[in-house]
Amino acid sequence: MALPLPEHVDVLVVGAGPVGALAALKLAEAGRQVALIEARPEGAPVRDARALALSWASRAALADAGVWRDDLGATAIDTVHVSQQGGWGRTVLSRDDLGLPHLGVVVDYPSLFATLAARLAEAALPIAWGTRVAAVDPLSAYARVTLQGDDGERVVTARLVVLAEGGELVDGLPGLTRRVHDYGQAALLAEVASELPHRGVAYERFSKRGPLALLPRGDGFMLVWTRTPEDARELRDGDPAELERQLAEAMGERLGAFRVAGSRALFPLTLKQASRRVARRVALIGNAAQTLHPVAAQGLNLGIRDALALAAALAGAADAGDAAALSAYERARALDSGAVVGFTHQLVRFFDGHGPLLSAARGLGMNLLDAAPALRRRFAGHLVFGVGGASLDGMV
Template identity: 85%
Template sequence: MPRHLPDHIDTLVVGAGPVGALAALKLAEAGRKVALVEARPEHAPVRDARALALSWASRQALVEAGIWRDDLPATAIDTVHVSQQGSWGRTVLSRDDLKLPHLGVVVDYPALSEALVTSLAERALPVAWGTRVTAIDTLSAYARVMLKSDAGESEVTARLVVLAEGGDLVDSLPGLSRRVHDYGQSALLAEVKCDKPHDGVAFERFSKRGPLALLPRGDGFMLVWTRTPEDAHELRDGDPAELEKQLAEAMGERLGAFHLSGARAVFPLTLKEVNHRVSRRVALIGNAAQTLHPVAAQGLNLGIRDALALAAALKGSADAGDAAALASYERARHLDSGAVVGFTHQLVRFFDSHGPLVSAARGLGMNLLDAAPGLRRRFAGHLVFGVGTQSLDKTP
């Protein structure tokens, strides 16, 4: 048996990333006995180039769970500027639309991971580091989980298994299947600086070469550019001047000249979505439930809302794997998840065409949204709080 993991546990969370750790902490806060399984070794450095865009609501959820610390390096997003290259039309979303301190924040994945490890240790939650789940057998009263680590193979039973990662296990669970759509695209990530300050503005630009986001990060930006796999790898490995040139062409002169200031990385882009979030005594959250295209920066925010909804659904339930409570969780996440996944997927398709009529339609849509305060506020609220949420309804 992996170190610190009991033979039987009330709730076993698979994945100690932001979504899994949040779920574990919220469930433990409600009185559940919780343990986690994480494939990464405990002290292994996190080599992940991503900068995470968290909505203000997601950031506040991490604050309330004790994960977010005042000294965590983060950059505020106060405005989101949406436009398209070579055509008219734009939309500007502001924190003033929702009367919030900020629309969101940008934080590096390694920094957030370190805060997560600290929070789990402070709460003394058992974590089996360097351990993978190889199979799950769901029974009427509990689930049996097969584990593999350097110490060998073992198993543990749990009233409820929460899959925050390990989406490949979905295909073996009763009644579950995944829809997989390969976009045939890759995300190019790069740290860039420019001549003008970002002033807390995040840019969403639908360029002729593919949609890109510039997320404010420190005194520069994190670039996330959707390209063909061939383009992405050439720009990652090639002369920095070529990427700087193409970025300047896509963005114009609004920020001045661009300068690469750090490493570049490439990630393939695929949509993965499950047909159900519950299979007997297994609940799916985060990446195990859905993996999104980064065009709208909603993947992690959606996962955080999954974790909060699961903890809320199980509150007061004597049995962590109670079928009625888990059914309530699935119903609670149906509207928000379906709307965000569908919106993100259609957004990629809509902005993948560049004919004059399509560009004009996009421009008209952005201008209409920009000119209608009520509609713009509603749209911004969906991005920050989710679709059909109580928090959105109470926003001033």
């Protein structure tokens, strides 16, 4: 049973998913009085089809916070194979490039969420389950937060409000706006099995029908395929044989035949990016700061680095909402966030186009990256540790 929510706390975190939970745990570890708000009711089954691709650095951050467990059923990613259908050129990134045990892992969201909830309970952090934030009113010394739950409406205050979810609240904060770009696409998710084993290889394939990723998951894969909304709906609801045929066409013979082995789902794809990460008494991390296209599988990893950077920036501040500390957080995340958001957005445009000249340019870029070990290691390091990450600078 969750502890009751106090009327006032040092830090109120909105969202108890991986990013919000990590931020709460790190801030509590530093001695802050922390509480969380989560829209999902306590104990409600998590029916989320996503398999999360975590970099090795993100997995290490969760392990350091006491979240990661060996029984999560994670599948290791040792190699990332990038190629395009109907054109030359490819890049292969390996754990050996960085001297790491693995480049990353794939874990089911429901399993990770359950572990997060157990760790938060163990840490005795108050959580208001089944509660939504109706408004955030930043004042000079604290922020007033209006909550709505089954028991009605109430107001709590906090020295700092951390939005890990609830990006729609950004539009009501002083000095903040959101850039929203609708890609006009949907991500089709499907559990698939292949005739040949994956051997720890994740595939990024820029097919003629749209970019796709095959993430190793158990003995099979989680397919994430960017399609038009109409295509995605047809493949989700239609005969699985049609999805199997199109996937085999896109991937060639490298994995043999495919079989749809589980559920299928789709998500609309939109880029959302806040103009700033901080307002008075408010900090944005994770999905509240940026929501990315899944083509490079960087959204969650970027959010985890947000949480770590915020905890580090607040480490020496007597007041959790100290303006100088929040400005330091914003500066610390500017390079990594700007680079990853920009790279992901341009990647969608570059690899979603067609034509012989564009195909040749893509092939040349992939081959040049593959043939230059130092450049390939740095690129792999950016994906694992972020742009400008301290761990990257010490390893590459």
